[in-house]
Amino acid sequence: MVSENPHLGNQPEPLQEDSDTRPLSMTTRRGPRSLPPIPSASRTGFAEFSMRERMREKLQAARSKAESTLLQEIPTPRPRRLQSPGEKELETEFGAEPGEEAQKTQQEDDSQSRSRVKFRDSVRKIKTKPPVPPGFPSAEEAYNFFTFNFDPEPEESEEKPKAKNRDGTTQEEEEGEEEEPPVQGIHKTDEQLLISATEAEAFLWGLDHAAADFVAVRPADYESAHVRLQMEKELLFVPSRLTVPTYKKLPENVQPRYLEDEGLYIGTRPDVPRTCQNIMENRLLTQEPGRRWFGDDGRIVALPNPIKPFPSRPPVLTQEQDFRAELETLYKKAVKYVHRSQHMIGSGDSPGNFQLDIDISGLIFTHHPCFSREHVLAAKLAQLYDQYLARHQRNKAKFLTDKLQALRNAVQTGLNPAKTHKSLDTTQKTINEYKSEIRQTRKLRDAEQEKDRMLLKTIIKVWKEMKSLREFQRFTNTPLKLVLRKEKVDQKADEEAYEAEIQAEISELLEEHMEEHEQKMEAYRAAYQQWKAWKKAQRAKKKKKKQAVEEHPEEEMGEPYPEEDLVKPVPPEPTDRALMEHQVRERAARSRRRPGEPLLVPELSLAGSVTPNEQCPRVEVLRREDVKRRSIYLKVIFNDKEVSRTDSRPLGADFRVHFGQIFNLQIFNWPESLTLQVYETVGHSGTTLLAEVFLPIPETTIVTGRAPIEEVEFSSNQHVTLDHEGVGSGMPFSFEADGSNQLILMTSGKVSNSVAWAIGENGIPLIPPLSQQNIGFRSALKRADAISSIGTSGLTDLKKLAKWAAESKLDPNDPNNAPLMQLISVATSGESYVPDFFRLEQLQQEFNFVSDEELNRSKRFRLLCLRSQEVPEFRNYKQIPAYDREIMEKVFQDYEKRLRDRNVIETKDHIDPHRAMVAKYLQQVRESVINRFLIAKHHFLLSDLIVEEEVPNISILGLSLFKLAEQKRPLRPRRKGRKKVTAQNLSDGDIKVLVNIIRAYDIPVRKPTASKFQQPSRSSRTFSEKHAASPTTHSPTHSADYPLGQVLVRPFVEVSFQRTICHTTTAEGPNPSWNEELELPFRAPNGDYSTSSLQSVKDDVFINIFDEVLYDVLEDDRERGSGIHTRIERHWLGCVKIPFSTIYFQAKIDGTFKIDIPPVLLGYSKERSMIIERGFDSVRSLSEGSYITLFITMEPQLVPGESVREKFDSQEDEKLLQATEKFQAECALKFPHRQCLTTVTDISGKTVFITRYLKPLNPPQELLEACPNNPQATAELVARYVSLIPFLPDTVSFAGICDLWSTSDQFLDLLAGDEEEHAVLLCNYFLSLGKKAWLVMGSAIPEGPTAYVLTREQSHYLIWNPCSGHFYGQFDTFCPLKSVGCLIGPDNIWFNIQRHDSPLRINFDVTKPKLWKSFFSRNLLYPGLSSVQPEELIYQRTDKAAAAELQDRIEKILKEKIMDWRPRHLTRWNRYCTSALRHFLPLLERSRGEDVEDDHRGELLKQLGDYRFSGFPLHMPYSELKPLIEAVYSTGVHNIDVPNVEFALAVYIHPYPKNVLSVWIYVASLIRNR
């Protein structure tokens, strides 16, 4: 209607058309109405009209128009809706009065139906259109185009209300019919309109169409919520939540049938909420075939278990055979599993201690030679009674009766034709099945009942026999007594039931017989027919034959009679009801309790009394005596070996033996057999083996405590005849007086026992692994628990099982049988193939796009794999190339080499084979430890991820409040800590090591060359006077030698780190001051700046002090005025080595360090120049050697990685561990910065109390013998020995993990350890030397937190640095130990609670509780902890020859290296000098680098007089070659580039016990003087 407006406004034609239309449409209505016309009619007419022309002109235009019309179609219901409430308008609009009353009654439906009408007519249009205008197919298409959308809707809207409200269905249908005529009318108008439109077409033809034709301007459409709701109601269906009455769900006139009531098993339905069910039911009912979803009982059909019993995989397209082949078991060669603990020392207990518990509770004889006749009867009675009880418990007869009843009911219901809704065929079939089942059941029941009755009768009979026997022999042997209890029954009811039963049976039988008869009759008829036919044929044949014989007489001969004579069948006899009834009654009488007869319940008791011996006849007394003499014991035979036996127990008068013993068998393998042997001892004579009892080996599920007591029967075939009342065994005897009715009984009995697997301490059953061949069967059995669930373990053939199940007619619905039925159904259903093996990810194969080999061949894939596994070589591999071809093979070389070398000990790299082995071992320990902690590393704590302020306590709050009042800019600003940087987002060049070199003291000074021929006098200063307490006496004798103002030395410092070298300017004098900052870049290995990587940086910072010497090289004196030609030479004086890890962990290193100066520095001497620096002398005089003051730090400061705080398992007492925690907490509260150590981790990762490490241990005998009279010298020697063991920090070997303490023997075996190990060993040596020694935990420079050793001499304390072998007095200012946290002795720990912690200022008297807090005190007494150290250390003498060989090789390698470092120069070796040096080195070792300098120098000068000589010996412990090379390199000897320089290099190795090697390297450069 809206769309008409533009046409009205613009063109007269539509107007005309409109006027044409209106009368037409008005005819259907009543009275002229301007508002609203039936929009669909008029609009479609128009649309059609306009469309028609347009389709001819332009398809595009038509489409747009169709769209616009479509749009118009949607709002059309609106005007109607608005009117709908008004009844009058309704009337007028439709003009269809008949529908009025229906509309009155149902307003809601009305609107729906009306809209339906609308939809319908559009549909109708589509349908009716084709025949109407033959000339305009295009218009029809256009209609289809835009009306098509509505096509499905009318059907739906029609369906919905019908389904929704069944009551209203009929009404609505009426409505629909009533509404049909108007639609027809409208349709007619449509046609007419079309015709008129055709007429108008000619007029319209020539007109051009303005844009207004295509563009409709109209207000925005609005749909009210109400309208939308209405529309939705049409489209949507909301199922009700109300319960659906049952009759709706079932077919008409069918009563719900409940299968449970019929005695059939119905599984429990899955639990579904009631409302959900209701909704579902409502929904199903509205759908077309909805009813088939409902079962007989009116509920939705449901499986008890929604899970399908077998997998429904889509069928595999490949051949069945292939599919199986893919899944079949592959046999691979066993891969040896390398156990982690293998690398650990002394950890891991041997696997495979399994235990089988055999409980033998007792033995009962069911027959024994000593049985009297009465005993025989008693045993029989007991057996029968047991049987009775068992039967009674099972009560099969009752069960079968019930079943029979249920089946009969089922047949009844099934027969009722009114209720049948299934096809007759199936019903008949089921009924037949039921009937046959009834027959079976009945037979079974009868048999059972008969058996019951027979049993009862037998019991009574035996009891009677026994009674008569007792009477006869006038004594009783057994206390058995049988009581029959009568239970009254209601006779009448009983009789009725009995009769009913018989009648039912008879009728069934009759029916059966009838059927049978029918069949027989059938068969008879057929047979009869056949017979008749045959007869006929025979007759005909005979006739024929007669002719044939005449014609071909010979033919008859070859043809035998093909058919035999058929006997004329006899018709079957009908059954006789009377006869049958008789039979039934007879059987019932036989097997069933007569009606009214009381129920007999036998009760066996042991209430009777046994006649005492005195009253018995002699033979009986003899028998009893004999019984008493006998005793029984059992042997336990395991795998055909006797493992234990029970006590021997006397046989009781009741022939029962009680053992009650449990045997624990410790076994290693799966048992093969388990047997008990029953032995009998008679008096003191020998024992006889009565019988063997074979026990089954328990299933793995049976463990102690859960195993039931089982009785295993045994019997023996021995023949025993006895001369007394005993009946004997294997001998015939009789109860009768005349000896008839003989019985032969064999000795037999039952052993009650239980066999089970023991449970270990931690609850794990101690069951050996099922590895042997024969176990496969057993474990397969175990897996198929379905079979074991019914108790018939041993059935493995599923086909057989299925057969058995079919035969035994298991109730498939019984939950007890469910697993079995499922198994069978899976096994027998053809398409699903149940493999007898199991695969994980069995679909994997199908997803593989390339074969595994191909995948493994891909280098890129391999690289990616290795990187994701965090293999060290590839952990930081960046930019893995996109193609295989771009990956170099050499990428893997290192890694593969490492893998190959893992187990191969290569001696080429490591010169000494032992060390190579140790290095490998260490590597393996490291790997295993790292692997163990790898998981912990990926374990995040909240603090790892989130920075959160801790909740401040009162003091901090107070402080912060106080801070508010603080001055903003204090006069004395306090230093603020630098911000620490986490090492994650760093890259190369970000980190710098800053070395601030401040000053040095006491640098050796040059010796004037003038004194070269002069025999040097001994230095006034003796190095032996080292003790800090000892006063120094020296005189400045030599200072006079130097001319005043002459430069003694021009030292400068060179810092090298990671082969980057920086040096300071040159200062002058022996006490130079540089005050310079050097900056060295730091590169992390592989560019990995993670914490763990940084911790494992092994590089050292070398701080070398050189002397810069200027030589005048001017050859020609004439040029002296015009040019200066000097050559700078540098002479190495000494070095300080600081490991990077120390810097990293300490963040800063600040202090004065002793310079490591070689014992002999040729050309230099350590002379005092007292005149110049008198002021410092008092301080310096306390020590000797040269010192340098340094400050080293890193920029930016890195956060050192925290060691993994993990609770290790421990073998310590729980109380002790708690005490340690408490102690540490207390200490940390008082002095948070002082180190307090109570427990440490040993090399196998267990927590050990620290004092266990301290124990007197013998030092090598060799050292003790060296200077037997001088304890101080011995102590020094021992310290030196310890210091010669190479130093390897834990943080390097176990990066980012934890401190592991190895025991002294492990330490000596490994020949590597850090401060703790050195200190422990040294302390142990001192303890063994009889000194009072403690381990000092504190911090030192430059090591940081470390361990030193404190000894108490007569009057003073000495502090020993275990790594260098040096010792210091307590009051030595240059002692590197700066703070003391705690002292550890072999039996106690003392924590320093003094105000100060510097060794200078504390008192080491641990007996004072005010100064030292001890761990073990009166509150907690020292429990006497055993040491983890070995009893004594065993030292092997080191092979001298190997040492010598090593020495030669080191020398050779070093020489090669020096030549390598001088690539541009010729390196000449002075052999003479080398041999001279080689000669000196042993002397140096002997004197431990002291006291020799001057002799030595003199010697050298004598020999090499015409050389200018600079060189020095280096001394190091030997660990491997690399540090030696580094050390030589760092001295810079090779840097001399004077053309005629010569070199000398000598190596000496002094072997100490246990492969501890002291290496001396003498390097020298010589320049010939001219």
Add this chain to the structure above:
Amino acid sequence: MAAAGPSVFLLMVNGQVESAQFPEYDDLYCKYCFVYGQDWAPTAGLEEGISQITSKSQDVRQALVWNFPIDVTFKSTNPYGWPQIVLSVYGPDVFGNDVVRGYGAVHLPFSPGRHKRTIPMFVPESTSKLQKFTSWFMGRRPEYTDPKVVAQGEGREVTRVRSQGFVTLLFNVVTKDMRKLGYDTGPSDTQGVSGPSPPPGLPL
């Protein structure tokens, strides 16, 4: 060399951190950085950025607009570890302390073209009520040790977070040589090189 077959592909992303919706907070600024795998390397542009402080608009939208440009180019050999942009938004609390207002991360879009992403932002929660109070009082809210944590899955199970607001990002993505290396990320018509033609005979 490029003609012979590229060994890396390039991912060029420009765009901007357009705006944010943080209903409760004002005066926020944001930082961004990228997290990418080991096979990735930035070749051009800024990897990190910190924006100006923006205040809420006065209108009903109350948008916080930064329009902070992102322009970065990566090269890679492997799509594993595709770059993610990690955003962290900071702003003053009641006492004027700078506290974190949200963390968020999103992968850079895979396919070339213009993409708009709205990332929900979250902050870690305090471990207890008391902590919450003190952290509020002291102006030291719990923060991630490294904002890049939000781009990785490992270790997140120990944290609890609360949602705070949204940040809208705009990316214009250009890739080079992805298809040549066998990675098809976009609709076929946007790629210059056509892939293997569909096998004939298939119904279209």
